[in-house]
Amino acid sequence: MRDAFVRILLEEMAGNDRIVLITGDLGFGVLRPVRERYPDRLINAGIAEQSMVSLAAGLSMTGRTVLVYSIGNFPTLRPLEQIRNDCAYHEADVKIVCVGGGFVYGSLGMSHHATEDMAVMRAIPGMTCFAPGDPAETMAVTRAMLHTPGPCYLRLGRGNEPAVHDAVPADWAVPQALTLRSGTDTALLSTGGILTQTVPAAELLAERGISAEVVSFPCFKPLDMEKIRELAHRFPLLVTVEEHTVVGGFGGAVCEALAGEGFPCRIRRIGLEDCFTTVVGNQQYLREIYGMDAASIANRTEAWLHE
Numbered sequence: 368m369r370d371a372f373v374r375i376l377l378e379e380m381a382g383n384d385r386i387v388l389i390t391g392d393l394g395f396g397v398l399r400p401v402r403e404r405y406p407d408r409l410i411n412a413g414i415a416e417q418s419m420v421s422l423a424a425g426l427s428m429t430g431r432t433v434l435v436y437s438i439g440n441f442p443t444l445r446p447l448e449q450i451r452n453d454c455a456y457h458e459a460d461v462k463i464v465c466v467g468g469g470f471v472y473g474s475l476g477m478s479h480h481a482t483e484d485m486a487v488m489r490a491i492p493g494m495t496c497f498a499p500g501d502p503a504e505t506m507a508v509t510r511a512m513l514h515t516p517g518p519c520y521l522r523l524g525r526g527n528e529p530a531v532h533d534a535v536p537a538d539w540a541v542p543q544a545l546t547l548r549s550g551t552d553t554a555l556l557s558t559g560g561i562l563t564q565t566v567p568a569a570e571l572l573a574e575r576g577i578s579a580e581v582v583s584f585p586c587f588k589p590l591d592m593e594k595i596r597e598l599a600h601r602f603p604l605l606v607t608v609e610e611h612t613v614v615g616g617f618g619g620a621v622c623e624a625l626a627g628e629g630f631p632c633r634i635r636r637i638g639l640e641d642c643f644t645t646v647v648g649n650q651q652y653l654r655e656i657y658g659m660d661a662a663s664i665a666n667r668t669e670a671w672l673h674e
Contacts, residue, residue, distance in 0.1 A: 368524040368560070369397045369466055371502035375509040376434070380405055386513065387426055389419050391437035394466070397526070398436070420446040423461045424453035432513060434462040439472050439481045443488060443520070454518045455491045461518050463488070468498065468522040468559055469610030470644075470653040477644045480653075481522075485558075486615030488520040489588040495541065496588035498522040498617075500562030503532040504585045507539045515541060524560040531562050531583075542586035544594040550580030553672055554598045557608040558584040558617045561659060565608050568664035577669060587617050590624050599630035606635050606668050610659060613638040635671050637664055 377400055380386045388401055389410045395402075401409050412419035416437060423433040435442055442463050443450070454461040465484060472479035489496050495515050499505040505523065512519045531547065539545075547562075548569050557565040562583050569579040582598065584591065598605055607618035618636030625634065639657055646656050654660040658667065 368499065368502055368505045368528055369394075369526045371505040372464070372509050372521075372523060373397055373400060375506050376513075377401065377404065379510065379513045380408065383432070384408075385431045386434070387431050388434045388436060389423055391416050391419050391435070391441060393438060394436055416441050417446040417449050420449035420461070420463075421453050424449070424457065424459045427454075427459040427461050428457070432460045432462070434464055436464045436466065439465065439467045439479045440484060443481070443484045447487065450518070451491055455493050458493060458517045460516060462512055462521060463519070464521045464523065466523050467525050469561070470650040471525045471560075473650050473653045474647050476647050480644050482610075482612050482639050482644065484522065485587060485609070485611050485617060486619070489620065490615070491518070494518050494520055494588065495586070496520045496522070497586050498559035499585045500557065500559060500583045501528055501531040503530060503535045504545070504583065507535040508585050511539070511541050522559055528560055529563055531566055542584075542589045542591045544591040545583045545585065546580065547583060548579070548581040550578040552578045552602070553604045553606060553668060554580040554582060554602045555606050555608060555664065555668065556582050556584060556598070556617075556621060558587045559610055561608050561610040561654075564654065564659060564661045564664055567661035568668070571661060571665035572668060575665075575669060577672065579668065584617065587620060590620055592624060595621060595624050596628065596630075599625055599628065599632045602632055604633050604635065604668075604672055606637060606664070606671065608659065608664055609638040610654070611638050612641065614641050633671070635667070637667060
């Protein structure tokens with residue numbers, strides 16, 4: 368996802384000399400093409416995330432579109448006050464880019480497990496929030512984000528994630544959801560890199576005679592309400608999947624969206640329960656430990672269908 372993000376960023380920077388990127392003393396390998404082509408538009412703010420965000424807010428007031436780039440929780444939770452007060456309150460054209468959402472930095476422990484960021488960022492007024500599921504979604508989302516006025520949040524994986532889509536439609540627009548697999552029995556709704564688990568989960572369910580639709584939400588604020596209503600009308604059970612806490616995250620957003628709508632469908636959420644992670648290991652290992660891998664998704668969905 369990082370490479371896809373940088374590829375589109377370079378294309379947009381070529382056509383808009385008001386785009387500036389600020390990094391928190393990292394990413395020099397993947398950001399090397401930016402430094403080589405636009406050295407005057409890449410700023411290393413050092414390990415000073417609060418100052419980095421305030422700097423971005425100030426630059427945006429001069430008519431620039433400013434991206435701040437860091438890993439895991441560092442561009443979100445650490446400078447949260449600056450994001451809220453300096454950027455969002457002033458409707459600044461600042462884009463917060465998190466590399467390493469969820470368990471990407473799993474071996475570094477809970478301080479690097481980004482599992483509350485979506486809940487926090489979507490609670491900020493005026494913040495548009497993106498979490499692409501694979502490189503193709505990343506390219507579409509990055510381009511859309513750079514043309515979306517005001518503060519935005521972009522949650523990426525890391526690198527070398529497998530492609531799930533062949534391509535995203537060229538006319539994709541915020542906040543359109545994307546259907547990867549049609550089904551008749553239930554629907555799996557996901558946002559972010561956990562899409563690589565929901566698609567194989569649907570394949571496992573198909574082997575058991577259960578037809579599951581898979582829908583990816585590259586934008587989780589605002590939500591594609593038309594698609595959510597359609598799914599709630601068609602299926603008795605919706606299962607949301609996120610590499611994030613279930614408290615206030617994507618699943619919570621779907622529940623909020625359907626509250627009071629009167630649909631008879633049930634909603635079940637898969638994600639990290641209300642706890643801190645106490646295990647370290649690689650991303651896939653932690654998905655298995657916390658019940659977010661393809662097999663766990665399939666097993667839990669099947670059990671819920673038979674309740």
